[in-house]
Amino acid sequence: MTSLIHPSSTVSKSVQIGENVKVGPFCNLDGNISIGDGTELKSHVSITGNTTIGKNNIFYPFSNIGCDPQDLKFSGEDSFLEIGNSNTFRENVTISKGTKDGGMITSIKDNNLFMTGVHIAHDCKINNNNIFVNQVTLxxxxxxxxxxxxxGLSAVIQFVTIGSYSMIGGMSGIDKNVLPFSLAIGNRAKLRGLNLVGIRRNNFNKDEINKINSIHESFINKKINLSTNDKVEGIFHEYKSILNEKLGHIQK
Structure with a gap:
């Protein structure tokens, strides 16, 4: 099957489109864009700039992908957006490309769900299997x-790291790094313990949960300042044996 492009959509000559791609009505593709096999643009999708998109992604109406950063320091540099495979971008999602102060690239890996109205700002790095509920702002x-x-309706301040298997409650304001496996909620958000529901859903066994809980409590009792990145790196090191077994790669 060849790709299907609706006649009302505009596609610049620089765009590379894979097999079985569907571009619905009134889409605009303008820039050095690559779209992988099986990806679908429902309608009214805008993709611009230096944007690479992998396979089997779905973009819903009025999503704006690869747009200029909302950063006063941005001066038109030739920056990038990279998107992996099997992500879903619901209506009105906006994703900005990178800036010179952030390595020139915004990156999204695989199997993420971005619900309606989510905003991903410049130079964000998003790994795999994450869910961003309606109107989340990074x-x-x-x-x-x-x-x-x-x-939903949560906001994450610049330069924050949120660890694996954590859960942020709705309408939260995150201004500090969040430990792996944690439940955090509030404005400003505070840790409320382990994300036990998420941990169990991801098939951690009892021994692993006990180990996670022990490590987690030891850091909480020490009252470490989570706004300090080097402290968070030390915390992540304590979890690596568990994370690496589950995720199959080293987490920083």
């Missing part, structure tokens, strides 16, 4: 690791 340079759920 500031620039935010790192989201794996299997994270962020509740």
């Amino acid at each position: 500031g620039g340079h935010v790192n989201i690791l794996d299997n994270v759920v962020i509740g």
Whole structure:
């Protein structure tokens, strides 16, 4: 099957489109864009800039992908957006490309769900299997690791890292790094313990849960300042044996 492009859509000559791609009505594709096999643009989707999109992604109406950063320091640099495979972008999602102060790239890996109205700012790094509920906003340079759920109407300030298997409650304001496996909620958000529901759903066994709980409590009792990135790196090191077994790769 060849790709299907609706006659009302505009596609610039620089766009590379794979097999079985569907471009619905009134889409605009303008830039150095690559779209992988099996990806679908429902309708009214805008993709611009230096944007690479993998296979089997779905973009719903009025999503704006690869747009200029909302950053006063952005001066038109030739930056990038990279998207992996099997992601879903619901209506009105906006994703900005990178800036020179953030490595020139915004990146999204695989199997993420971005619900209606989510905003991913410049230079964010998003790993795999994450869920962003309606109207979540990420500031620039935010790192989201794996299997994270962020509740609706939540905002994450710039340069924050959110650890794997954590859950952010709805309407939260995140201004500090969040431990792996944690439940955090509030404005400003505070840790409320382990994300036990998420941990169990991801098939952690009893021994693993007990180990996670022990490590988690030891750091909480020490009252470590989670706004300090080097402290968070030390915390992540404590979890690596569990994370690596589950995720199959080293987490920073």
